[in-house]
Amino acid sequence: MTINMERPYVVGMDIGGTNTVFGVVDSRGNVLASDSVKTQNFEKVEDYVDAICKKLVPLLEPFGGVDKIKGMGVGAPNGNYYKGTIEFAPNLPWKGIIPLAEMFEEKLGIPTALTNDANAAAIGEMTYGAARGLKDFIMITLGTGVGSGIVINGQLVYGHDGFAGELGHVIVERDGRTCGCGRKGCLEAYCSATGVARTARELLIARSEPSLLRNIPAEEIQSKDVYDAAVKGDKLAQEIFDYTGTILGRTMADFIAFSSPEAIILFGGLAKSGDYLMNPIKKALNENILKIYAGKTKILLSQLKDADAAVLGASALGWEVRDN
Amino acid sequence: MTINMERPYVVGMDIGGTNTVFGVVDSRGNVLASDSVKTQNFEKVEDYVDAICKKLVPLLEPFGGVDKIKGMGVGAPNGNYYKGTIEFAPNLPWKGIIPLAEMFEEKLGIPTALTNDANAAAIGEMTYGAARGLKDFIMITLGTGVGSGIVINGQLVYGHDGFAGELGHVIVERDGRTCGCGRKGCLEAYCSATGVARTARELLIARSEPSLLRNIPAEEIQSKDVYDAAVKGDKLAQEIFDYTGTILGRTMADFIAFSSPEAIILFGGLAKSGDYLMNPIKKALNENILKIYAGKTKILLSQLKDADAAVLGASALGWEVRDN
Numbered sequence: 028m029t030i031n032m033e034r035p036y037v038v039g040m041d042i043g044g045t046n047t048v049f050g051v052v053d054s055r056g057n058v059l060a061s062d063s064v065k066t067q068n069f070e071k072v073e074d075y076v077d078a079i080c081k082k083l084v085p086l087l088e089p090f091g092g093v094d095k096i097k098g099m100g101v102g103a104p105n106g107n108y109y110k111g112t113i114e115f116a117p118n119l120p121w122k123g124i125i126p127l128a129e130m131f132e133e134k135l136g137i138p139t140a141l142t143n144d145a146n147a148a149a150i151g152e153m154t155y156g157a158a159r160g161l162k163d164f165i166m167i168t169l170g171t172g173v174g175s176g177i178v179i180n181g182q183l184v185y186g187h188d189g190f191a192g193e194l195g196h197v198i199v200e201r202d203g204r205t206c207g208c209g210r211k212g213c214l215e216a217y218c219s220a221t222g223v224a225r226t227a228r229e230l231l232i233a234r235s236e237p238s239l240l241r242n243i244p245a246e247e248i249q250s251k252d253v254y255d256a257a258v259k260g261d262k263l264a265q266e267i268f269d270y271t272g273t274i275l276g277r278t279m280a281d282f283i284a285f286s287s288p289e290a291i292i293l294f295g296g297l298a299k300s301g302d303y304l305m306n307p308i309k310k311a312l313n314e315n316i317l318k319i320y321a322g323k324t325k326i327l328l329s330q331l332k333d334a335d336a337a338v339l340g341a342s343a344l345g346w347e348v349r350d351n
Numbered sequence: 352m353t354i355n356m357e358r359p360y361v362v363g364m365d366i367g368g369t370n371t372v373f374g375v376v377d378s379r380g381n382v383l384a385s386d387s388v389k390t391q392n393f394e395k396v397e398d399y400v401d402a403i404c405k406k407l408v409p410l411l412e413p414f415g416g417v418d419k420i421k422g423m424g425v426g427a428p429n430g431n432y433y434k435g436t437i438e439f440a441p442n443l444p445w446k447g448i449i450p451l452a453e454m455f456e457e458k459l460g461i462p463t464a465l466t467n468d469a470n471a472a473a474i475g476e477m478t479y480g481a482a483r484g485l486k487d488f489i490m491i492t493l494g495t496g497v498g499s500g501i502v503i504n505g506q507l508v509y510g511h512d513g514f515a516g517e518l519g520h521v522i523v524e525r526d527g528r529t530c531g532c533g534r535k536g537c538l539e540a541y542c543s544a545t546g547v548a549r550t551a552r553e554l555l556i557a558r559s560e561p562s563l564l565r566n567i568p569a570e571e572i573q574s575k576d577v578y579d580a581a582v583k584g585d586k587l588a589q590e591i592f593d594y595t596g597t598i599l600g601r602t603m604a605d606f607i608a609f610s611s612p613e614a615i616i617l618f619g620g621l622a623k624s625g626d627y628l629m630n631p632i633k634k635a636l637n638e639n640i641l642k643i644y645a646g647k648t649k650i651l652l653s654q655l656k657d658a659d660a661a662v663l664g665a666s667a668l669g670w671e672v673r674d675n
Contacts, residue, residue, distance in 0.1 A: 163511040186611025187487040284517040287510025
């Protein structure tokens, strides 16, 4: 991170299917101001960029305006770091390949880098969070889906095409559950918030024992409900976390065989399930790890502040942005 | 690769459970002279190092002796690049942690780097073979076992402990075949030469149809026999390759989700099975690949000359060796 006193701030932007949040961040990782727009309100990407700029420019005013900004980092689904494009993102309104970094650069004059949201989280964690000082780690984001950002030798792994690190789509169960990607048995279909809810629905049908979850209409069960039930001592809810953590832990053993990271860092809503998830993860990891790696890789939780995490993660990329 | 005219050669050494081969290599990848010792003949590692030096020093004489050697690269099972040690290698006579690089440096005065054999093969391929010019690729060695060397951003991935890249021990079949590592269902238990022989024995029992392989006592079947039978049109032998290639191809789809490499390069005896193995690999890869990666990763065969490959691969590390 190079801090230039003439340009002491960066902008971070997190593009989600529902909301786009953006903010001004200083070198210590304080989000000084932020705002948002509804992503889904904009059928045309040009209108979307206009609407963001209309809110972002006044947001920058108290800090000296565009001239004080070192760079902007954008985290977006299917973001291509090399090209600054969003490519065929299924949950965004704009189809095909969108040159979003270029559009912002032209409009604002701020050098802009873009990558996928999990990569942005990894860079954020390395800059401000639990991965400070680590050169080899894997970030796994457990949200609606499962994403990942892989850091090796202190560098984010982008692969030859800019799309490396889709660990949510490693197959954990051959011919298993259908995944949103069209394939079957992906990690994401089991170990995301939606995967947990799916496991709940399956188990409630397969079993006859009582559970607090039976008070909720099956279609409405969320992973948060499973957590709340587990906290109240519900055995079935705890078993759902056991099942989820076991799959995640044994899959981590395979990830470790790839890059032998010092730590795997968990991020996102589901990562806040405490020992209900962490205990089975650690147990399954220990039982499945290749001997030479045993006990070497720490499993950590993200240290990014919750409300700011997405903006902060993306903003960290703004410090590294190439000058052009 | 830095060529220093005062030190225009490197030494490459490949340590196998049976033989240790070493040779002098020039900057174009010509193995100018080579020799070997029987690894298993030396109970004490000190005697082993002495015996090698006694053969290596005269080997270097015609090229100007030790003073003309830039460095030595050693490929060894369970080699730790960071420490220059061999650690708990099950197939070598010496137990515990052996500081082999240091022992050679002290004895010969040649800076020595050591890594595992598959990593050495990857560096060799990048320096002299099919991976020239590639910055992101995965080398998979299909021999008695399955090894791997992963290159990202032009750098070999060692991980935080020096042991990254054990893709032969990714689980492909939960609770599947017992592997030499003590776990179950590893890629190596299916897609190595020994895995192919195991598949042959299993299929010959499970099926009743005729096969040329029935002429060989089950315990003696080698992967080479399966290949020879496949070439003669033996359907069961061809099915064994289909089974092997299918597992390998769909597992490669998971590897690609990790580092999105430009190529996966196959090396070793089994890789020479031609289309019998390559066709099912490509078919399974196409059927299992995540859409954003489809058609992007080439599957290539090693271009290292057969007899020299191991020495050449290890020698390439000699060009990169740190001066000390």
